[in-house]
Amino acid sequence: MNSTVVDMDTAMIRTHGLTRHFTVKKETVEAVRGLDLQVDEGELVAVLGPNGAGKSTTLRMLTTLIPPTSGTARVAGHDVVGEQREVRRRIGYIGQGNGAAHSQRGRDELISQGRAYGMSRTAARQRADELVESLDLSGVADRTVSSLSGGQRRRLDIAMGLIHAPELLFLDEPSTGLDPQNRARLQEHIVHLRAAYGTTIVLTTHYLDEADSMAERIVVVDHGRVIADDTPARLKANHSGDHVTLGFGAEIDARAASDVARRIPGANVETLGATVHVRVVGGPQVVPGLLRGIGEQGVAVSSVEVARPTLDDVFLNLTGRSLREGGAEPAGTHESATTEQEIAA
Numbered sequence: 001m002n003s004t005v006v007d008m009d010t011a012m013i014r015t016h017g018l019t020r021h022f023t024v025k026k027e028t029v030e031a032v033r034g035l036d037l038q039v040d041e042g043e044l045v046a047v048l049g050p051n052g053a054g055k056s057t058t059l060r061m062l063t064t065l066i067p068p069t070s071g072t073a074r075v076a077g078h079d080v081v082g083e084q085r086e087v088r089r090r091i092g093y094i095g096q097g098n099g100a101a102h103s104q105r106g107r108d109e110l111i112s113q114g115r116a117y118g119m120s121r122t123a124a125r126q127r128a129d130e131l132v133e134s135l136d137l138s139g140v141a142d143r144t145v146s147s148l149s150g151g152q153r154r155r156l157d158i159a160m161g162l163i164h165a166p167e168l169l170f171l172d173e174p175s176t177g178l179d180p181q182n183r184a185r186l187q188e189h190i191v192h193l194r195a196a197y198g199t200t201i202v203l204t205t206h207y208l209d210e211a212d213s214m215a216e217r218i219v220v221v222d223h224g225r226v227i228a229d230d231t232p233a234r235l236k237a238n239h240s241g242d243h244v245t246l247g248f249g250a251e252i253d254a255r256a257a258s259d260v261a262r263r264i265p266g267a268n269v270e271t272l273g274a275t276v277h278v279r280v281v282g283g284p285q286v287v288p289g290l291l292r293g294i295g296e297q298g299v300a301v302s303s304v305e306v307a308r309p310t311l312d313d314v315f316l317n318l319t320g321r322s323l324r325e326g327g328a329e330p331a332g333t334h335e336s337a338t339t340e341q342e343i344a345a
């Protein structure tokens, strides 16, 4: 009797030991070092990390633009090395930076892109109309691409990546270069797209707030490795404490208070002049006892502030560095030559 082996892996992305080296002037750059990653159908995952962490290189391997040096990756059920064509058919990829200024109208560009994926003219036109509607491009789709603003162009890029109704969409730093207002709008559109089409989305970002507000899962990468992978809430709860800031009338009072704070198990205490900074898990629960203890020393507290941790605190805690310094902001310094056209080619 004939038997068929059916691949029961339901993960949209599964990598094992995914590695990519580059050789630059006889030196080896280990851009991605043994990445194990799983993304399930319908997830919206943000890959967060500083400049040079290996985010784009990972995306370029997952989208078949460059082969891994070692390790394996299956994307939408297919191997990125042995089954490139199948992978490409099932994914959309929006690389960094906008393409060259085009003289075509946005809607025509969308239809051409659909045709490049083998869609009939009618099907491409219908899908373009649908995307123009859902990405709020109706006012701009009939203008030439070169006349669009950065935010409009970025939304058009996303529509291009979605024209062939991919199961999985990769967005490499979708909001880099946009002002805060356009970033917020773009984020809304991405969340809406996921709700409307059920597309699995993997995006890379430098923006902590973006990862925090949009993604249900955050993969933090540094030096080519995954250093944390969890929901934003759990990352903050497990990898950082709350910030409690206590103000005093005099330095001597702050010193007495810091002695009390140091008795809290796991607390990290720092005194700066007449201010005491305490990093501790469960700040709101800890503060009443801390204030009582300080009062028992005959010291008056003049101000108290409790701040919840941010993802930057998580990163600082995991790596000893802040994501805001040394590469938090998009530098745009290295070449990123890939565009969605390469995928379509």
Ligand SMILES: Nc1ncnc2c1ncn2[C@@H]1O[C@H](COP(=O)(O)OP(=O)(O)OP(=O)(O)O)[C@@H](O)[C@H]1O
Residues within 6 Å of the ligand: 022, 023, 024, 029, 030, 031, 032, 049, 050, 051, 052, 053, 054, 055, 056, 057, 058, 206, 331, 332, 334
């Ligand atoms: N084509 C290449 N040739 C040589 N080195 C490269 C190449 N592409 C990437 N690298 C190096 O690999 C490392 C990871 O780069 P990558 O672009 O993946 O990081 P990233 O996390 O996406 O950074 P960014 O946030 O700045 O886009 C860096 O040290 C980078 O200089």
